[in-house]
Structure formats: structure tokens, C-alpha cells
Amino acid sequence: MLIAWAITYSAIVGGVKAGIERAAKIMMPILFIMVLILIGRTIFLPGALDGVNYLFQPDFSKIMDLKVWAAAYGQIFFTLSIGFAIMLAYSSYLPEKSDINNNAFMTVLINCGFSILAGIMIFAVLGFMAHEQSKELTDVVSAGVGLAFVTLPAAINELPAPYILGPLLFLSLTIAGLSSHISIIEAVTSAIIDKFKIARKKAATLVCGIGALVSLAFATNGGLLLLDLVDYFTNQIGIVLACFIEVILVVMVVKAANIRSYVNNVSDFKIGGWYDICLKFVSPAILAITLFNTLKTTVTDGYGGYAQSDLLTLAGACLLCL
Incomplete structure (x- = not known):
């Protein structure tokens, strides 16, 4: 290390x-x-x-x-x-x-x-x-x-x-x-x-x-469990949540069309209007549904099938806030 x-x-x-x-x-x-x-x-x-x-x-x-x-x-x-x-x-x-x-x-x-x-x-x-x-x-x-x-x-x-x-x-x-x-x-x-x-x-x-x-x-002896906990709450919840917020802010503040116009001006090959559709509708919808389902499953079923899943879920939520 x-x-x-x-x-x-x-x-x-x-x-x-x-x-x-x-x-x-x-x-x-x-x-x-x-x-x-x-x-x-x-x-x-x-x-x-x-x-x-x-x-x-x-x-x-x-x-x-x-x-x-x-x-x-x-x-x-x-x-x-x-x-x-x-x-x-x-x-x-x-x-x-x-x-x-x-x-x-x-x-x-x-x-x-x-x-x-x-x-x-x-x-x-x-x-x-x-x-x-x-x-x-x-x-x-x-x-x-x-x-x-x-x-x-x-x-x-x-x-x-x-x-x-x-x-x-x-x-x-x-x-x-x-x-x-x-x-x-x-x-x-x-x-x-x-x-x-x-x-x-x-x-x-x-x-x-x-x-x-x-x-x-x-x-430590509990390092593997801690690693699994961080991996789950970071990968499947934290990053998805961060990307959902970023997409919403980009669409509302910067505007998808403005981004596409800029990158096309400095690039050899161009991206089409499908980019706007994905950024405005497809990506936010899929991210929101996925995030909601993951959170629902984690809250109702607990995390990882461990005996102390409620405590681990709470610990994961604290890690997510950090």
C-alpha cells in the first residue's frame, strides 16, 4: 500500500x-x-x-x-x-x-x-x-x-x-x-x-x-467488506446520481445545442441532433429509473444479503454523503 x-x-x-x-x-x-x-x-x-x-x-x-x-x-x-x-x-x-x-x-x-x-x-x-x-x-x-x-x-x-x-x-x-x-x-x-x-x-x-x-x-480484517460496500454505493448509486445531476444541470444551464455546436466547430467529424435527444430525454430518464430502482431495492432488501444489512446500508448511505 x-x-x-x-x-x-x-x-x-x-x-x-x-x-x-x-x-x-x-x-x-x-x-x-x-x-x-x-x-x-x-x-x-x-x-x-x-x-x-x-x-x-x-x-x-x-x-x-x-x-x-x-x-x-x-x-x-x-x-x-x-x-x-x-x-x-x-x-x-x-x-x-x-x-x-x-x-x-x-x-x-x-x-x-x-x-x-x-x-x-x-x-x-x-x-x-x-x-x-x-x-x-x-x-x-x-x-x-x-x-x-x-x-x-x-x-x-x-x-x-x-x-x-x-x-x-x-x-x-x-x-x-x-x-x-x-x-x-x-x-x-x-x-x-x-x-x-x-x-x-x-x-x-x-x-x-x-x-x-x-x-x-x-x-484491516474487515477491509474486504468495506471495499465491497464502497464499491456498491459508489458505483451503482453515487456515480449514477452524480451523472443524473450533471446531465440535468448541463441541459438546463449550458444547453445541449450549445455544447454540440461548440464540439462540432473544433472537431473533424460532427455529431447530429440525436445527441440533443439523448442528453435531454433518454439519458435522464434511464438514469432516474435506474437510480430509483437501485435505491428502492437497497432500502427494502438491504445491502448484500449480510446478517447486518440494515447497519451496512446506513454505513453505505453515510459514505455516499461523503
């Missing part, structure tokens, strides 16, 4: 060019190569293709399940860093006449492409695990943080050469986590620098120092 914070602190203090950009140029290619190596090794294992087929086999009965939509929104918002100021922080560093449409398109395309590659890697491993244990894939899959810290380690132990593939997999997860960590801390640091007009090093020391102290809670 100390090493992760030290790397993050160094990247933030170094600034955008010397710190964050340099770290991304090193970490992202390494992560991509490691994922490709893992796919190449696991895809030919017995049962691996069954896992991959399960990943890409659609279940249209889930299309009206609002829990699926909530999870999908939380996933895409988190991986694209939408809803918690990261995009605002990094966009402020772009040149004034940047091709916004092209940048947005490439960001989404690369993000989704890499997510698919990561999914292939994980489900190939799970398919092999199910084959080795003579179980259905659904019997070995667990959702949330349990997948990374319980299911995958158990699956790795059954792989050929686990002493090589295991460290490679978790090094990949570490690099992915570090890159996200740096981007989140930069968003907070950038806001403090702009608001209070203090030096970057001082702001980074303040943010990273407080963050490091708070993160100690995740290293």
Missing part, C-alpha cells in the same frame, strides 16, 4: 507531462502486453472457450432487469471516469482547439476494446476452473470484489505454472489499479490547486497523506 501511494505521489507531484503522462506511457503498454500474454496462455486450456462463449452469449431476459442497467452504468461510468471530476480535470489540460469528438470516440473505443480483452482473459480462466471442478460456470463465478480476491486466486492455483501466471495476473491488476488511482487523486489535487491557489507539491502531499491514512481501513 505504501508503495502504491509513493508511486501515486511521485506521479502527481511531477505534474501532467513529467509525472502522470510518463507513468501512463509506461504502465498502459505493459498492462496491454501482460493481458495479451495471459489470454494467449489461458485461451487454449480445457474449458476456456466455454467460459468465453458464456461471456458473449446474450441473455435477453435480463434486458428489462434494472439491476443489470445499474451495474452497466456503474461499470461504464467508472471505467470512463465519468461522474467524478476526472474528465473535467484532464480536459482542462487540453489545448483550446482540441478535436473533442475524435478524442471522445477514441477514448470510448479503446476503453471498451480493452474491457473486452480483460473479460476474455478472466472468463477463459473461469471456464478452465469450471472444467477442472466439473461444475457449471455460474457455480464458480462470484460478483464484485470476490471475483478478484477469491475466485481468481482459486482459479490461478489450478492453472499450469501458477507461479508465473499468478504474479502476472495480479501485476496486471495492480497496474490497472495504479493508473486509476493516479487519475482519481489528480482530479482532487487539481481541484484543490485551482480553488485554494496552492503549490502542486503541497496539494499532493495533503491529498495523498489523508488518502493514505483513510486507506489503512481497507488493510
Whole structure:
């Protein structure tokens, strides 16, 4: 944990060019190569293709399940860093006449492409695990943080050469986590620098120092439960709520047509009137329905099926307010 914070602190203090950009140029290619190596090794294992087929086999009965939509929104918002100021922080560093449409398109395309590659890697491993244990894939899959810290380690132990593939997999997860960590801390640091007009090093020391102290809670015996709690209330409620409020404010104050006009003026390819419709009607409606259903389910059924779900729900609500 100390090493992760030290790397993050160094990247933030170094600034955008010397710190964050340099770290991304090193970490992202390494992560991509490691994922490709893992796919190449696991895809030919017995049962691996069954896992991959399960990943890409659609279940249209889930299309009206609002829990699926909530999870999908939380996933895409988190991986694209939408809803918690990261995009605002990094966009402020772009040149004034940047091709916004092209940048947005490439960001989404690369993000989704890499997510698919990561999914292939994980489900190939799970398919092999199910084959080795003579179980259905659904019997070995667990959702949330349990997948990374319980299911995958158990699956790795059954792989050929686990002493090589295991460290490679978790090094990949570490690099992915570090890159996200740096981007989140930069968003907070950038806001403090702009608001209070203090030096970057001082702001980074303040943010990273407080963050490091708070993160100690995740290293305790109850850290996994706390991580799952934060993940649920942040991803499926907090980010969705933030994006809903942002969409409403943008539509009412900035106006969708004004945004479309500006980005089209500085971009090579143009976006059409469908953007206005999505921003005014489609996105707010889906976000509102999804958020209402998630809140209703959380309040009525409790969180996570734990014995003390009421207490955990209250704790999650407090975290959400923070």
C-alpha cells in the first residue's frame, strides 16, 4: 500500500507531462502486453472457450432487469471516469482547439476494446476452473470484489505454472489499479490547486497523506467488506446520481445545442441532433429509473444479503454523503 501511494505521489507531484503522462506511457503498454500474454496462455486450456462463449452469449431476459442497467452504468461510468471530476480535470489540460469528438470516440473505443480483452482473459480462466471442478460456470463465478480476491486466486492455483501466471495476473491488476488511482487523486489535487491557489507539491502531499491514512481501513480484517460496500454505493448509486445531476444541470444551464455546436466547430467529424435527444430525454430518464430502482431495492432488501444489512446500508448511505 505504501508503495502504491509513493508511486501515486511521485506521479502527481511531477505534474501532467513529467509525472502522470510518463507513468501512463509506461504502465498502459505493459498492462496491454501482460493481458495479451495471459489470454494467449489461458485461451487454449480445457474449458476456456466455454467460459468465453458464456461471456458473449446474450441473455435477453435480463434486458428489462434494472439491476443489470445499474451495474452497466456503474461499470461504464467508472471505467470512463465519468461522474467524478476526472474528465473535467484532464480536459482542462487540453489545448483550446482540441478535436473533442475524435478524442471522445477514441477514448470510448479503446476503453471498451480493452474491457473486452480483460473479460476474455478472466472468463477463459473461469471456464478452465469450471472444467477442472466439473461444475457449471455460474457455480464458480462470484460478483464484485470476490471475483478478484477469491475466485481468481482459486482459479490461478489450478492453472499450469501458477507461479508465473499468478504474479502476472495480479501485476496486471495492480497496474490497472495504479493508473486509476493516479487519475482519481489528480482530479482532487487539481481541484484543490485551482480553488485554494496552492503549490502542486503541497496539494499532493495533503491529498495523498489523508488518502493514505483513510486507506489503512481497507488493510484491516474487515477491509474486504468495506471495499465491497464502497464499491456498491459508489458505483451503482453515487456515480449514477452524480451523472443524473450533471446531465440535468448541463441541459438546463449550458444547453445541449450549445455544447454540440461548440464540439462540432473544433472537431473533424460532427455529431447530429440525436445527441440533443439523448442528453435531454433518454439519458435522464434511464438514469432516474435506474437510480430509483437501485435505491428502492437497497432500502427494502438491504445491502448484500449480510446478517447486518440494515447497519451496512446506513454505513453505505453515510459514505455516499461523503
